[in-house]
Amino acid sequence: MLPALLQTLGTSRIKGAWFTRYWKGLRAVYGENAPPSWARLPGARCRAVEHLTKLEGLQEFEILAGLEEGFFQALAIASEVLEIGAGTALYREGEPSGAVYFMREGRAKLYRSSSGQGPGKARDQILGVVGDGSVLGLASALEGKPQSQGATALTDCVLYAVFRDELVNLMASYPGASLSLARALAARTRELEDLVGDLVFHSAPQRVARMLLDLATEEGRVTKRGVVFQPSLSRQEMAEATGISREALSRSLSRLAQEEILDLTGGKTITILKPAELRART
Amino acid sequence: MLPALLQTLGTSRIKGAWFTRYWKGLRAVYGENAPPSWARLPGARCRAVEHLTKLEGLQEFEILAGLEEGFFQALAIASEVLEIGAGTALYREGEPSGAVYFMREGRAKLYRSSSGQGPGKARDQILGVVGDGSVLGLASALEGKPQSQGATALTDCVLYAVFRDELVNLMASYPGASLSLARALAARTRELEDLVGDLVFHSAPQRVARMLLDLATEEGRVTKRGVVFQPSLSRQEMAEATGISREALSRSLSRLAQEEILDLTGGKTITILKPAELRART
């Protein structure tokens, strides 16, 4: 591979070179040695927690189940407990990857922004909504590249934050941990593939139906009338998760309400009256 | 989380439950213990290769660079050298994950199919085109789930095949290997995120331009007239990679040729006459 080729095409063989540009921009803001990500989170409180409490908390993570005692001890020492309020950005796209976060409690959205020209024109695409027990920022941390996605808390969250380098060191010492975290990454690739498939193969109403079912699965509870839930996503965000415009989402929902598949009259709460019917629309 | 909820919604909290259905179908065909994937590849030749040769070959993989001698020894013992012809399906979506493949030589496409009703209606979406030095089927192998994607050789390929379980064992013994492979997975998630971003943020002509640049970066060479290459993808496949219809792709290309950005008169070869201009269309 000749450098001439890359120069002529203006591309780079290393995928995501695009981010490097971003990163350079951010280095200008944050300086060469970026401060630990959470040190500059506006809504964050870094809580001092006893070692034993941290240890117990970490051992509850399903993805870490079965790992050696020594690993948990080390991870507890390396991690800080972090509390952030709903709406706080945990990290932004293009920012240097400083830490990895284990979500103990709360929900967050992972998203990507279009570098859309002109202010007010930028669009977001939600890549996933994650809850208790997930790992955030792992991929970028392993690659040692800037964040490929943004993460924002949808509800108040409690997280364990671990510095990138410390996690990598831990992974190098505890093979089981690497394997578990690799599995977590594998699960994310599958979810992303699902997303791609959904986007290209299904129509907007179908995607809306699926999105509702997914949300309800995570956030709903069964009642006599159907499945009731208060979505953690605004309509705008639902549209971003579905990959359509806010207006189109609104119309889809109205349509489903009109057909008495949904009940939207409850203010912020949504009731799925006919789950089977909704599923059939997938 | 109540089972009642899952049952009412007809969903599953475990993402990708969909594949389990596929898998069950395939078990009916292949039986409970599926034969090693490559044993039933029609166009495959399993070549007996000396240990030392395998060892050297494996050590050339960039993603494995710097790992311990012992790991390479073990991997060489565990792996088989496989040759498959252009067009051979390495594995299919939904098939039980039997092995992981290290691509030594050749190019392959990773894709997902729509479960489109009715024959002749099924569509494919190409998730990526990979070349020398890539790992195929790793994510599904780690998850221990059926393949979430299909892989088909675009050119004749030489691969090292390793049984799923053997690779997992190796990873558990050599932490460095887990870490390296986790990095490979991280890179794939980034590429998938790029794909999602591309699909939702950019128009068809923009995606075509990017696809051409990406292909040319991998397969092109610089000449006086511009960058020349023989795409490993057919027009149909280019369309699938871009997420548009074959007709739309054709029109896009014609348009670019008309504007003298491309030269398509060379039969199967494409010449990018004005790389900068093409890049500007991104």
Next chain:
DNA sequence: GACGGTTTTTGATCTACATCACATTGGAAT
């Protein structure tokens, strides 16, 4: 309660792209 601002809904229009139908090309087989 009335008020201002944000978020959501509804309506009307416009367009990019899919789809269908058919023409053309190009390459393998003979």
Next chain:
DNA sequence: ATTCCAATGTGATGTAGATCAAAAACCGTC
């Protein structure tokens, strides 16, 4: 060459969903 078949190109048409514009609902504040 000639024939055949698959792959590709082009033209005409329809439509899903974006976009623009404006009304309506919601929400906190006074």
